[in-house]
Amino acid sequence: MCGIAGIMYKDSRSTGLAPIGEELIKMLETMVHRGHDSAGVTVAGESLDSDLLIRIWADESAPAEETIARAKETVISEGGAIVSADARDSYLRLTANYEGDVPRLAEALLQTPGVVLHSIGEASEVIKDVGTPAVMDERHGISRLSGTHGVGHVRMATESKVDISHAHPFWAYPFTDVTVVHNGQLTNYHGMKRDFESRGHVFQTENDSELIAVYLADKLAGGAELDSALEASLDDLDGTFTYLVSTRDGMGYAKDRWSAKPLVLMETGSVVALASEEIALRSVFTEELDRTEPQEHEVMTWSA
Amino acid sequence: MTTRELNRRIKASIEEGADEIVIKNPSARHNIAVGVRRPCKITIEGSVGYYAASQLDGPEISIEGNAGWALGENLMSGKITLSKSAGASVAASMRGGEIFIGGNAGARAGISMKGGTLLIAGDSGFLTGFMMQKGRIIVCGDIGDAAGDSMYEGTIYVGGMVDSLGTDAKYEESTEDELIELWAELERNGVAGRPRFRKIVSQKKLYHYDTLERLERTLI
Known part of the structure; x- marks a missing residue:
């Protein structure tokens, strides 16, 4: 159904x-x-104070805190500036300013061990x-x-x-x-x-x-x-x-x-x-x- | 009140001799007033969900609103009146009685119908009368694609346009007697107008299976 x-x-x-x-x-x-x-x-059309809203889930391959820390590092090393980070269990809701190419950032996050990307949006997020x-x-x-x-x-x-x-x-x-x-x-x-x-x-x-x-x-x-x-x-x-x-x-x-x-x-x-x-x-x-x-x-x- | 409690209460009220039962705020819930097998009068004030008034034998049910999928499924006798539109598969496998739809019907209206009358004041959707075996479907408005697909017996009357006929279906002209009877039926249900109904019936080319099974061939 x-x-x-x-x-x-x-x-x-x-x-x-x-x-x-x-x-x-x-x-x-x-x-x-x-x-x-x-x-x-x-949820779409949210009012954000940043360029991007990123939704990440940390899979079971490593402790969630480690994966979440690595995900944040990836965003920063790709030239992003984290505005807010809200971690709940194995989920991370990240807002960031980022002027680069989104597919490049997405690819870098996917290459980060343990990171599963649920969405990247300019005004929306997937939960x-x-x-x-x-x-x-x-x-x-x-x-x-x-x-x-x-x-x-x-x-x-x-x-x-x-x-x-x-x-x-x-x-x-x-x-x-x-x-x-x-x-x-x-x-x-x-x-x-x-x-x-x-x-x-x-x-x-x-x-x-x-x-x-x-x-x-x-x-x-x-x-x-x-x-x-x-x-x-x-x-x-x-x-x-x-x-x-x-x-x-x-x-x-x-x-x-x-x-x-x-x-x-x-x-x-x-x-x-x-x-x-x-x-x-x-x-x-x-x-x-x-x-x-x-x-x-x-x-x-x-x-x- | 859960739907199960509601249905039990309906049946208990009928046993106790209630003349008329009124259900308020149905909130489009599923399975309301199913399995009632005695003559009685039930009014539902609002829209209902799936399988409303299905598996009935005898009641007269009036619904003031819309219905979800499979309204009046397997009706044996009695009458269901819906003031607005029905979802897909209304009157599925209906065997007797009457179902009146004041608005439109969705896809597969009257699927596998085995008797009785389904009267639709508005339009009817894709695959209307699919594998119909007996009874009448009367559509005052238009019918979508594949009307009467693979029907065995029974008749679909259509007052408006038909997007396309289904496999093995064909048109026939209605006789004057049939039209007079249909118009009387419309009047009884408060439907204005006297459409020149066309008939859709089976060509019966799929009806006879000429190819015998291997065992059957040895028997001839």
Whole structure:
């Protein structure tokens, strides 16, 4: 199964940031029956006092404090200036000023023993963990994060292993701020993955959904608009999928030709919310609302 | 109250002879009012989630809102009225009774339907009537791609446009008698207009399996 959710307050950049973290957790918690394995969110459009927001998880190969210290050293040796560092268990949230090439910094961090990169963003971050959204919120304080928009996921693993890095959202390494949550299975991703690898791209996991993020980020980097990148994915990706993408200032969905995976959409002049099930929309919007169900072979985008 | 407690209370109230049950604030929860097998009247004031009013035999259920996937799955008899739109697979494997959708229906409406009537006032999605075996689907608006794909028997009536027919489906003209009956049905459900319904039925080319199994060949 898997459950996905997305929310965007369209004017929040000018009218004040919205409680994206809290609302995503509420939505995901009502859909926890769709997947208990892991959960994750992207909170985007945050207000930062630095150039970059880096999310790192220290794997079990070394004590977490050592890995976290090494990660900080790497950022500094690459010419970054650390503005803040918040370490919780084996997670590190780092904000830094950095004027260099982001892919170079990403590569240097990946070469740092024990470091698993969950995201690098100019205005967004990925937080993911095993277990349920409520537990994840307790551990990571997601409810305190405000932004303009975000996406989230509860996972029932069908396709690759259950661990922190195989939780969604998937960040499109090394493209800043592009993340994806996906409900479904891709059937042609090995071939597409090989194409990217032959061009030098390094995938971070064995998961099919990571490919969607990289595919979209690659198209966006090539100058495509978000909606045309999503549109192209409808025919390039094979299998079942309803996925949501979050970018620096945009959000969108794509739904496969079989209409195999659910999605409901609620939109007003100021807010748009998407979820696998209406019950998730109602956890945030309590009044009787009008929702639509996107149909097969469809995409839609919004910007904040 | 958990959904299980709610469903137990519905059944207990019916046993105690309640004439009409009203459920408030359903909050799009799943599995509301399932498995009721006696005639009774239930009103749900708000939207429901997946499998609402499924596995029913006899009740009259009115839902004021939207429904998620598989509303009225396997209905045996009775009537379900939904004021707004239904998700995918409404009336899946329905065997009798009536389901009325005031808005639109999602993909695979009436999938594997085995009897009864599914009436949709608005549009209906991809693969409507997929592998339908009996009964009627009446769509006042448009139907998406692959309408009536692999249907065996039964009839889909469509008032609007059809994006494409599914495998082994074909159009037929409705007779005047059929139209009069359909229009009366619309009127009973408060649907305005008198569309010139076209019929979609099976070509029955997939229906007969000419290739015999090896064992069967030895028997001839």
